[in-house]
Amino acid sequence: MRGTARFSLPPIALALLVASCSMTSPPPPDYAAIVAAPDRSAADRQNDKRRDPTQLLAFTGVRPGWKVIDMAAGAGYSTELMARGAAPGGVVYAQNPPGALPRAVDALKARMQHPAMSDVIPDTRPFDDPVPPGVDNLDLITFFFGYHDTTYMANVDRAKMDRAMLNALKPGGTLVVADYAAAPGAPITTGKQYHRLDEAIEKREIEAAGFKLVDEGMFLRNPNDTHDFVIFNAKIPIDIYVLKFQKP
Numbered sequence: 480m481r482g483t484a485r486f487s488l489p490p491i492a493l494a495l496l497v498a499s500c501s502m503t504s505p506p507p508p509d510y511a512a513i514v515a516a517p518d519r520s521a522a523d524r525q526n527d528k529r530r531d532p533t534q535l536l537a538f539t540g541v542r543p544g545w546k547v548i549d550m551a552a553g554a555g556y557s558t559e560l561m562a563r564g565a566a567p568g569g570v571v572y573a574q575n576p577p578g579a580l581p582r583a584v585d586a587l588k589a590r591m592q593h594p595a596m597s598d599v600i601p602d603t604r605p606f607d608d609p610v611p612p613g614v615d616n617l618d619l620i621t622f623f624f625g626y627h628d629t630t631y632m633a634n635v636d637r638a639k640m641d642r643a644m645l646n647a648l649k650p651g652g653t654l655v656v657a658d659y660a661a662a663p664g665a666p667i668t669t670g671k672q673y674h675r676l677d678e679a680i681e682k683r684e685i686e687a688a689g690f691k692l693v694d695e696g697m698f699l700r701n702p703n704d705t706h707d708f709v710i711f712n713a714k715i716p717i718d719i720y721v722l723k724f725q726k727p
Contacts, residue, residue: 544568545618551625554586572602607640616649630670641688662706696721
């Protein structure tokens, strides 16, 4: 009968193994619990009805300790969700361009007083230069419902913007984009006309910067949307695509 082989690691190898295990990504938080947190505002809960934030958070994969930029943060609805997902130990940069709508700027300032925003840093920088000096190796960039707006902003170089986001991420880091769908093949002018954009345009532009498309979220799609009307005050749910890109 053969004996069982036994081996032991030298102490230094064992220490390195333990250290490497501790450096792995932390487990994801309870996204449903984040959304259900009792200290979230009534306005945010109302916004939840058209955003499905539990699935959106899960799709981003945000985890405690992560470094995140939330592009086009606006009044901070998604920024706060990212901050709750990255806590404890994380940091979220809330990017808005200079000259953003005053009501959004004021709303973000008011939101910054909330304890959930303690790890958020306002980031007032142009879309095509969105990363604060010294910030790199980000885990995640989110760009929710704002990419289409950059298509009609004469002072935004989108190719430069996409490269800046790529360069700010660590290898394997992700960019998650959500936007309002235009009809397939619709021209880029629908970004201003209807505040929608053909997802093929976003895919093409972002991949041209060096990103790789790795996943698509279908949880906000609506096949009954005719894509031929402005998204504001819509009588039916807007067809929304959610795309995940990765830095190789």
